[in-house]
Amino acid sequence: MQMTEQQSADVQVMGDTPHSASESLPESHPAADSAPVEPDAEQAHTRYAISPQRELPAEDDKLPMSGIRIIDVGNFLAGPYAASILSEFGAEVLKVEHPISGDPMRRFGTPTRRHDASLAWLSEGRNRKSVTIDLRQKEGVQLFLKLIAKSDVLIENFRPGTMEEWGLSWKELSAVNPGLVMLRVSGYGQTGPYRRRSGIAHIAHAFGGLSYLAGFPGETPVIPSTAPLGDYMASLYGAVGIMIGLRHREKTGRGQVIDIGIYEAVFRQLDEIAAAYGLYGKIREREGSGSFVAVPHGHFRTADDKWVAIACTTDKMFERLSEAMERPELASAGLYGEQRKRLAARDTVNQIVIEWVGSLSRDEVLARCLAKEVPVGKVNSIADIFEDEHFQARGNLEHVQEDGLGEVVIPGVIPKLSETPGRITNLGPPLGNATYEILRELLEISGDEIRRLRQHKII
Amino acid sequence: MTQETRAALPLAGIRVIDVATVIAAPYCASILGEFGADVLKVEHPVGGDALRRFGTPTSRGDTLTWLSEARNKRSVTIDLHRPEGVELFKKLVEQSDVVCENFRPGTLEKWGLGWEVLHAINPRLIMLRVTGYGQTGPYKDRPGFARVAHAVGGIVYLAGMPKGTPVTPGSTTLGDYLTGLYGCLGVLMALRYRDRTGCGQYIDAALYESVFRCTDELAPAYSMYGIVRERHGPTHNDFACPYGHFPTKDGKWVAIACTTDKLFQRLANAMGRPELASFSTYGEQKTRLEHRHDVNEIVRDWCGSLTRDEVLNRCYAAEAPAGPLNNIADIFGDRQFHARRNMVAIDVEDIGETIMVPTPIPKMSETPGEIRHLGPRLGEHTDEVLRELLGMNDQQIEELRHKHVI
Numbered sequence: 016m017q018m019t020e021q022q023s024a025d026v027q028v029m030g031d032t033p034h035s036a037s038e039s040l041p042e043s044h045p046a047a048d049s050a051p052v053e054p055d056a057e058q059a060h061t062r063y064a065i066s067p068q069r070e071l072p073a074e075d076d077k078l079p080m081s082g083i084r085i086i087d088v089g090n091f092l093a094g095p096y097a098a099s100i101l102s103e104f105g106a107e108v109l110k111v112e113h114p115i116s117g118d119p120m121r122r123f124g125t126p127t128r129r130h131d132a133s134l135a136w137l138s139e140g141r142n143r144k145s146v147t148i149d150l151r152q153k154e155g156v157q158l159f160l161k162l163i164a165k166s167d168v169l170i171e172n173f174r175p176g177t178m179e180e181w182g183l184s185w186k187e188l189s190a191v192n193p194g195l196v197m198l199r200v201s202g203y204g205q206t207g208p209y210r211r212r213s214g215i216a217h218i219a220h221a222f223g224g225l226s227y228l229a230g231f232p233g234e235t236p237v238i239p240s241t242a243p244l245g246d247y248m249a250s251l252y253g254a255v256g257i258m259i260g261l262r263h264r265e266k267t268g269r270g271q272v273i274d275i276g277i278y279e280a281v282f283r284q285l286d287e288i289a290a291a292y293g294l295y296g297k298i299r300e301r302e303g304s305g306s307f308v309a310v311p312h313g314h315f316r317t318a319d320d321k322w323v324a325i326a327c328t329t330d331k332m333f334e335r336l337s338e339a340m341e342r343p344e345l346a347s348a349g350l351y352g353e354q355r356k357r358l359a360a361r362d363t364v365n366q367i368v369i370e371w372v373g374s375l376s377r378d379e380v381l382a383r384c385l386a387k388e389v390p391v392g393k394v395n396s397i398a399d400i401f402e403d404e405h406f407q408a409r410g411n412l413e414h415v416q417e418d419g420l421g422e423v424v425i426p427g428v429i430p431k432l433s434e435t436p437g438r439i440t441n442l443g444p445p446l447g448n449a450t451y452e453i454l455r456e457l458l459e460i461s462g463d464e465i466r467r468l469r470q471h472k473i474i
Numbered sequence: 475m476t477q478e479t480r481a482a483l484p485l486a487g488i489r490v491i492d493v494a495t496v497i498a499a500p501y502c503a504s505i506l507g508e509f510g511a512d513v514l515k516v517e518h519p520v521g522g523d524a525l526r527r528f529g530t531p532t533s534r535g536d537t538l539t540w541l542s543e544a545r546n547k548r549s550v551t552i553d554l555h556r557p558e559g560v561e562l563f564k565k566l567v568e569q570s571d572v573v574c575e576n577f578r579p580g581t582l583e584k585w586g587l588g589w590e591v592l593h594a595i596n597p598r599l600i601m602l603r604v605t606g607y608g609q610t611g612p613y614k615d616r617p618g619f620a621r622v623a624h625a626v627g628g629i630v631y632l633a634g635m636p637k638g639t640p641v642t643p644g645s646t647t648l649g650d651y652l653t654g655l656y657g658c659l660g661v662l663m664a665l666r667y668r669d670r671t672g673c674g675q676y677i678d679a680a681l682y683e684s685v686f687r688c689t690d691e692l693a694p695a696y697s698m699y700g701i702v703r704e705r706h707g708p709t710h711n712d713f714a715c716p717y718g719h720f721p722t723k724d725g726k727w728v729a730i731a732c733t734t735d736k737l738f739q740r741l742a743n744a745m746g747r748p749e750l751a752s753f754s755t756y757g758e759q760k761t762r763l764e765h766r767h768d769v770n771e772i773v774r775d776w777c778g779s780l781t782r783d784e785v786l787n788r789c790y791a792a793e794a795p796a797g798p799l800n801n802i803a804d805i806f807g808d809r810q811f812h813a814r815r816n817m818v819a820i821d822v823e824d825i826g827e828t829i830m831v832p833t834p835i836p837k838m839s840e841t842p843g844e845i846r847h848l849g850p851r852l853g854e855h856t857d858e859v860l861r862e863l864l865g866m867n868d869q870q871i872e873e874l875r876h877k878h879v880i
Contacts, residue, residue: 079667207813221729239644258662271840293830324625392622408611424697434675
């Protein structure tokens with residue numbers, strides 16, 4: 016599954032959806048009347064506490080990010096996920112989307128009965144209000160700048176240069192809001208020779224050095240983890256940058272730009288790979304299911320054709336594993352008691368573990384290892400995860416009732432904060448569900464003017 | 475770096491005690507340190523943080539991972555098994571803003587340093603607690619490592635050839651870094667809340683949760699349609715084709731990802747076969763997914779007929795999304811990494827070598843992060859910190875050392 020699309024400029028301009036489809040898009044509120052706008056029914060519906068043990072703070076202002084308004088004009092996940100996390104902790108997020116097709120993530124992944132919402136959109140578009148503005152039109156740009164003047168944070172992930180073409184360069188944005196904190200995520204960053212190349216997470220995993228490492232030695236490199244992993248990583252760095260930027264702004268009044276290439280987020284997580292090549296010329300290769308630093312440290316098949324992960328990072332852990340295998344002599348100094356010796360006899364040690372694990376069911380392996388405090392875990396499929404009592408106890412799966420769709424299960428909020436736990440107020444909203452509300456109430460634009468903007472397809 | 479610029483960093487004035495080990499919680503402290511926080515690495519006097527032994531050793535004994543990831547920290551040795559060590563630690567907590575820890579639940583409590591105690595000493599304190607499974611739930615006491623967290627969190631199941639052995643998802647430390655990031659974000663949000671209310675709190679982060687949170691629509695798709703996603707192999711994606719890794723004539727690999735029809739059109743142009751993107755052939759994602767084996771075969775044949783450089787240059791010219799599967803040698807030679815200054819060479823005097831380490835990200839225009847020094851020697855700053863923060867004199871420090879408290 017692919018979430019980042021740094022061709023986003025193209026996507027916004029051309030889209031996958033035929034433009035004629037625009038007429039069939041339903042309006043999520045009366046097009047333009049001056050009656051007070053009802054709070055979005057869905058939003059009220061899906062508000063619930065994140066954890067059963069703890070009361071939801073009565074008001075959003077008890078959350079750390081309350082009072083912060085974020086404009087998320089990105090597509091897919093790289094950058095926008097930063098807005099998701101901050102919204103879980105109280106920030107207001109306005110998703111600014113093209114009036115016709117909106118964020119392409121609405122159509123990416125598994126579709127639902129709601130035509131403008133794939134499952135990925137429902138989950139990762141959480142807690143937003145959707146405001147449609149066409150940034151290719153001058154009036155749309157003017158409207159956008161008015162929103163910027165009333166906001167704290169802007170998140171974008173167009174191909175570098177696109178915002179500038181629209182008259183939305185940092186210079187122009189900071190002129191209307193000198194305290195603005197702007198997160199810019201792209202495949203390769205805003206600078207350097209490759210900045211204009213299209214960069215999506217799959218390419219960034221490869222370019223950043225992660226994909227080369229996934230798979231068996233000398234064999235085909237496989238896709239590491241999930242397709243948008245790099246998008247999540249880049250967004251986490253982005254959210255950290257936003258928090259630091261807001262702190263600096265509070266001290267000095269000055270905003271700034273945070274510039275992230277997705278590949279950088281990937282590369283930053285590869286521990287000593289750079290230092291080891293720099294100093295010793297060591298090129299790390301694919302390690303199969305193992306690790307270059309410890310043995311046994313990998314994935315093992317059980318008698319019932321399932322898999323477990325075992326990680327003996329230290330000698331003590333191997334001693335415990337030997338006890339669990341009822342072969343304590345293996346951990347003696349003369350045999351494999353030391354990591355050094357185990358690394359030297361990697362295949363022999365792994366074979367012993369392969370045979371032992373292969374002789375027992377997954378439950379038996381787990382029970383014996385856990386009794387001896389060996390680091391062990393199931394290689395969980397999503398079906399395993401749904402059955403797991405620990406996921407349930409920690410509230411990692413949020414069950415949300417959504418009108419017209421029934422129950423949607425999405426990952427819950429992390430990290431868990433003791434005083435100010437985050438919350439999910441709504442799933443990915445319908446396209447433009449808050450356009451009227453935001454223009455009318457925040458920008459104080461008249462009903463007549465909103466009608467005109469809509470007629471001209473600016474919103 | 476001058477004292478003036480250092481003072482200007484956004485986290486100047488924030489003191490962090492990093493009493494954790496290996497990567498996850500310490501990485502939170504590393505990021506805070508890059509942006510100006512004073513990080514005290516509190517370690518056991520004998521051996522210190524296990525990260526000093528994780529990875530490739532240097533002539534000093536400390537590994538390269540330690541040198542890189544313990545950047546900017548000051549090492550202070552305290553034995554928390556001794557009552558005097560516990561008292562010393564409490565005094566440091568009084569003067570700090572953040573504590574990062576990753577002991578198994580109950581360990582700090584056993585030493586008399588649980589959240590209740592520390593919170594009473596310093597009500598403004600923010601505490602990051604990282605474990606494999608979190609502070610609650612039935613598995614909370616199990617030992618947790620990133621390897622296991624990757625498995626439990628659901629990403630290992632997805633990595634490998636279909637029906638084959640699940641492989642390491644590129645690195646054994648991803649879950650550690652991800653959790654450090656979530657922890658750091660939690661700390662920064664908690665600091666913001668504290669500035670407004672005076673109220674501290676703790677953050678409960680679990681390795682497996684950080685991993686599970688990166689699984690896009692895995693959970694809703696299972697819940698709504700019963701779809702169990704299986705291992706991807708090198709080219710599989712449920713929603714896009716072609717998407718994956720393809721070998722080139724010179725025995726290297728490229729990544730190609732056509733997530734939209736527009737991108738496939740560009741790839742078809744790059745291949746010199748624009749007709750492939752016509753409506754009646756493979757112009758639509760739906761058609762390409764139905765004929766994924768044929769489409770992948772076409773792309774594989776094309777890539778296999780050219781060198782990696784040729785494939786990439788043709789793709790770049792047509793703006794098709796492609797990139798090399800870089801190994802670390804490729805990365806060292808890459809212009810973009812150089813232009814973005816993604817690595818910096820730092821002289822480590824007592825090793826007599828220059829060490830290459832990744833530079834701080836994210837890049838911030840007004841307040842870029844900085845590396846002041848690499849991972850310190852064990853206890854390098856004990857005396858300095860005890861003098862500076864606790865006003866101790868040489869004699870008191872010597873006494874503590876004599877009793878093996880520090």
